Amino acid sequence: MKLFFKLFFILIFFSIFAKCDVALKSNNNFILGENFVFEIEANGSDIEFPNIDKIDNQIVVNLGTSRTITSINGNVVNKIKKTYSFKPQKDFILPSFEVKIDGKSFNTKEKSITSYIPKKSKLKNFDFEISLNKSSLFVGEESVLNLKFKYKKDLQIVDLAFNMPIFNNIWSKKIEQQNSSYEENGFVVQELNFLIFPQKSGLLEIPSIKIEAKVIDMNTYSYSLFSPATKTEKIYSNSLTLDVKPLPNNVNLIGEFLLKTSVSKEEINEGESVSYQVEVSGNGNIDDIEDIKLDIKDVTIFENKPEIKTKIEDNKNVGTYKKSFSIISNKDFEIPSISLSYYDQNIKKVVTQKSPSYKIKVKSIEKKATFKGLEKVKKEKIEIEKIVYKTSLKQQLLFFILGMLFTILIFGLYFYVKNRKVKQKDDLPLVKSIKKSKNNNELIKLLLPYIGYNKILDELIFKLEKDEKIDLKLIKKDIVNIVETLAL
Template sequence: MKIFKFIIALVLFFNFAYANVKLDAKSFFIKGEAYTFSIIATGKDITFPKIENINKESVDTISTQNSISIINSKVEKKIIKRFRFFPNKEFILPSFEFEIDGKKYKTKSLEVKSRKIEKSDFKFADFEISSSKSSVYVAQEFKLKVKFKYKEDLNVQDLNISNANFKDFWYKQTDNSKHYKEGGFVVNELEFLLFAQKSGKLRIEPFKITMQLLDINSSNFFMNNNYITKQIYSNDLEIDVKPLPQGINLMGDFDIETFLDKTQINQGDAVSYKIKVSGYGNIDDINDYTLDIKDAQIFENKADISTEIKDDKLYGTYEKSFSIIPKNSIKLKSLELKYFDAKTKQIVRKKTDSYEINVKKTKEKKSELITPKKENVIVKEVVKTSIKDRIVFFILGFILALLIVYLYKYAITKRLKKQKESTLLVKIKTSKTSDELIKVLAFMIKKDESLDELIFKLQKIEDNEEFKILKKDIYSLVKQIEKGKK
């Protein structure tokens, strides 16, 4: 409160300096970046115009600063407003009209042209990008180093890197970041692995770093610090990218191998077949492997691709597994991997082993229908004694006959129910392992999608509890299928 009264006293004591308005703006812009300009108005009573659109582009007010200074016994009130927008083409910054202390003031209009980004030339800082190769093949890796340095005595408050445009390149940052001091400068380095995605003359656009510096010489009356923002651009790079030979999309050094868990099986059993490709290069671009085998049911997992930086190069693996249930003996053909070796500049072909799977056929047991045996009915001759006895014996005989018929039908129904709990359901119940259950269900593959999914899950089950739960689900589903409810 005391400070506020002191300011009012100063304002009443001193005369105000002359009114003025000034535009601080560049005569060029860089496409894709914000164009900023400032307007500085000085006077006692200042009215700013509304600046909302320029050249049909929306304008934002990004900051407003108010200050009071005393020069030669005169008080100077100053308002600085900064504006920003994103132009797409060349434009004219119009004249803006202000009212200061009851008078009209105008800024000058300014023609603003588009300019290509050029490397910044400052004594206090330098920004440079460099590549390990200037000519590469499509998908051939090379290193890009980003190096930024600034004077050690600068009071840097913030650093922000932007414009890292890797258009037409796949990239991955390495762990080779560095931070050190050299020759009075603070040096920061970053490293990237790059892979060109297409052939031709490809350009890596300049990077930009925004520095925020503390301006210790411009503290105002209230002891608030001001900041200076500097934008520093690196150079650009042009990479000559040559195409790979036709039909080749891998570049580097790779190996391929396959694994088969068994070659002798019984009919209905499954085998596990795995493919693994590993090595240095652009493994993400590998063509997916599939199997087309006649007389076999094939289940496949989605391929798993992983990459990492190893020995300062991109190392990766491709893994895919299959479950195969052959109906007859089959042969798994050799698989081929093709890639281009940059060192020898030759196409390299590598093949896997082929496999023969022998299937031992099992004899099918014919199910026997259980038919009820005919029972000999013993008829006893009853000596009739009287009409009353005849009636009693007749009623008893009728009841006994009904009871025999009921028991006979009950026995037949029970046997038929047991018969309906088919041999298949019994085999499912008595299966001890997933392989044994797959063998039992092999002939039902492709009869029901839900059952196929459960059979496929059997290939990956290792825990006994999971097997019991899945077997119960399969039993219920097969029972529904047999009843015609599914």
């Protein structure tokens, strides 16, 4: 009796479920900065999904389509599921979507989706911690961000996915020399270090960072012919806050720098150029050095783009800024002094360095005497020799025959191209539509009504649906060949 009731309730459940022609599946929340994924599933013989381009002003990406085809009493029933993704910036409402099934319209329900900030993961097999060597600093001052990821030694990891996020108002640079891997208390530890430079004063946040680990799942009974079953673990780190103070006296550089300038010569001839070199070396936020310009009246100045080279030494950003100028003048001029101001962390004050000015002497060149007049050119008689070419009757006849042959050839080519275009226009309407289709979705939509006509055509349709990266041009050619033989 109990078994009878169980079977009865199961039948009721499946009968109710079968009536759900359209279903929207998604989470009720999402993590800020990550993609939100949702699915629309529909059952029927002829299904038309909506075009979803944007949600909440964010571009929506179609991740793919899966299809199951069954035959009930001779009727073909499709179960199609489309998966979409986009990156929302705030809480939003997932709107109602209209799906047409067998000529009838069905609408999904609106759904409110809220955002949340992830917290540090507390897992038995994983741990992910980030830290700073200093969290209170000036704008442009460097700090070392350490990423320490730990996982159980006996864990079978197939793949690790990690992308360093782009922080708001914080510039980062990886320290290659300090990447390390070691074992500690039964865990494998991997460390990465980054040099970061805050670009704005105030409280700046380094949000939680995510690592995705694909591990072999020993607790599942599913298997693959080529590889064992896996599952993906999402591991989140803690977040950090930086207390960033503005630099004094409106300077934008912090560190230790040395300013050097030089000229190629201090005396030139009129029309010659003098080369002026500027070099700033040291450690700190060298990339933030403002482009150096020269303002000299009545001269012509050519300048190169500054060349900035940096590297990391002892957890400091070390490098050089170099720029060269070429100056041309017809009179004496002076290259003015330039200054460089920065905040020196060692002495805790603003330092200003100034280059020397250079006075350049321009020597004038004596001009050669000009001609007082021009001698009159004596008029001479110029004899013009006329050359007359004569052609024989045979040559004239040969040219005529060649002209006729060339005319016949042109007309032949014209009618050949015209007939070829006529043949191309004789394609069947379905063939024309297949050739004009621009993507997989358009082509599948055209071919859905013809499922069941031909086994090879069905295989091509399923292949087109499963593989989004398939060579569309090649498979369209195969489909056209089959459609032309079937005369659809």
